[in-house]
Amino acid sequence: MTQTPSVLVVGAGAIGSFYGALLKKAGCHVSVVLRSDYEVVSQSGFEISSPMGNLSWQPDRVYRDGDRPDAAPDYLLLCVKVIPGVDRAALVRPWMGKNTTLVLIENGLDIERELADTYPANPLVSCLAFIAVSRTAPGQVSHQAYGQLVMGNFPKGFDSHCERLTGLFREAGIKVDQSQAIVGERWRKCVWNAAFNPLSVLCNGADTLTMLDAEGGEVLIRNLMREVMAVAKADGYPLPEDLVEKNIPGTRAMGAYKNSMALDYLNDRPIELDAILGNVVAIARQHQVAVPHLETILVALRMRQPSS
Numbered sequence: 001m002t003q004t005p006s007v008l009v010v011g012a013g014a015i016g017s018f019y020g021a022l023l024k025k026a027g028c029h030v031s032v033v034l035r036s037d038y039e040v041v042s043q044s045g046f047e048i049s050s051p052m053g054n055l056s057w058q059p060d061r062v063y064r065d066g067d068r069p070d071a072a073p074d075y076l077l078l079c080v081k082v083i084p085g086v087d088r089a090a091l092v093r094p095w096m097g098k099n100t101t102l103v104l105i106e107n108g109l110d111i112e113r114e115l116a117d118t119y120p121a122n123p124l125v126s127c128l129a130f131i132a133v134s135r136t137a138p139g140q141v142s143h144q145a146y147g148q149l150v151m152g153n154f155p156k157g158f159d160s161h162c163e164r165l166t167g168l169f170r171e172a173g174i175k176v177d178q179s180q181a182i183v184g185e186r187w188r189k190c191v192w193n194a195a196f197n198p199l200s201v202l203c204n205g206a207d208t209l210t211m212l213d214a215e216g217g218e219v220l221i222r223n224l225m226r227e228v229m230a231v232a233k234a235d236g237y238p239l240p241e242d243l244v245e246k247n248i249p250g251t252r253a254m255g256a257y258k259n260s261m262a263l264d265y266l267n268d269r270p271i272e273l274d275a276i277l278g279n280v281v282a283i284a285r286q287h288q289v290a291v292p293h294l295e296t297i298l299v300a301l302r303m304r305q306p307s308s
């Protein structure tokens with residue numbers, strides 16, 4: 001690897017532009033591949049409002065689909081939504097070198113496999129982002145709170161590429177938890193996402209407190225979370241028994257919060273239904289674990305939004 005790490009962000013929306021900004025702040029060369037924001041960002045860069053201070057930045061190079069890189073990056077951050085019709089392995093192909101470390105900062109469960117299978121010789125780093133950030137206009141991003149990452153190699157382990165990336169993010173001011181077992185961490189986060197995200201869409205983009213305070217709402221959310229935990233256990237990733245007991249007050253303490261899927265729904269964008277819920281139900285079927293609440297919500301959402 002070069003002295004100054006080179007980073008390429010594919011899908012520099014809310015998450016990609018925020019974590020790209022941090023790596024730029026830590027001294028990396030950071031370039032981006034853009035689609036709809038190409039013209040604006042080429043001219044004016046990213047404007048990011050944040051409680052961490054001014055994170056606005058100009059990428060070293062701005063590419064669009066069809067361009068070719070000057071050189072393959074040390075780290076390729078993939079931050080597109082995990083939705084049907086987006087072939088993520090094909091999307092990164094033009095930018096991957098033989099020594100490029102592929103870094104996923106995306107929600108969902110079992111979302112690494114297609115990339116691991118396509119690029120078996122490249123190190124694969126899987127990250128979970130705990131953050132509230134959204135794109136408000138082309139090239140404009142609002143970071144409201146948090147920012148912590150949980151990081152590890154897929155399917156397990158923590159290599160020197162993870163170690164170096166952790167150091168860069170920490171230098172830029174965010175907390176990074178290092179994990180030797182990232183799949184278990186994905187299950188842990190999914191307990192929250194698979195319960196709250198799809199339900200918020202069924203409730204017309206409701207925030208967390210509206211869902212918890214509706215009559216029977218908290219009971220339903222607890223049931224959804226317990227079902228995800230049962231599937232995780234059957235899949236070999238048992239989670240702490242008190243996770244639901246901790247998640248509920250933890251969520252209340254955040255205040256009324258609209259998750260990323262609620263925002264996608266409210267902005268008429270496709271939702272990550274399979275990545276966050278469909279894959280949990282598919283794994284439940286493999287292990288013959290009954291998940292009636294999760295299944296009902298999945299099917300109802302498929303009826304509502306047949307394309308996602």
Ligand SMILES: NC(=O)C1=CN([C@@H]2O[C@H](COP(=O)(O)OP(=O)(O)OC[C@H]3O[C@@H](n4cnc5c(N)ncnc54)[C@H](OP(=O)(O)O)[C@@H]3O)[C@@H](O)[C@H]2O)C=CC1
Binds near residue numbers: 036
């Ligand atoms: N936002 C949040 O607070 C959180 C998000 N996450 C997860 O992070 C991931 C990213 O989410 P987020 O950043 O919010 O999503 P955004 O929609 O803000 O960003 C996704 C970006 O990917 C771009 N993109 C898609 N396809 C292509 C392509 N072919 N070429 C170039 N760019 C492309 C989109 O561009 P275009 O505008 O052209 O479509 C967009 O800029 C998701 O998995 C999400 O669940 C996790 C925790 C919190």
Ligand SMILES: CC(C)(CO)C(=O)C(=O)O
Binds near residue numbers: 131192260261
């Ligand atoms: C956990 C949370 C709510 C924020 O990081 C999230 O993953 C989302 O908005 O989808």
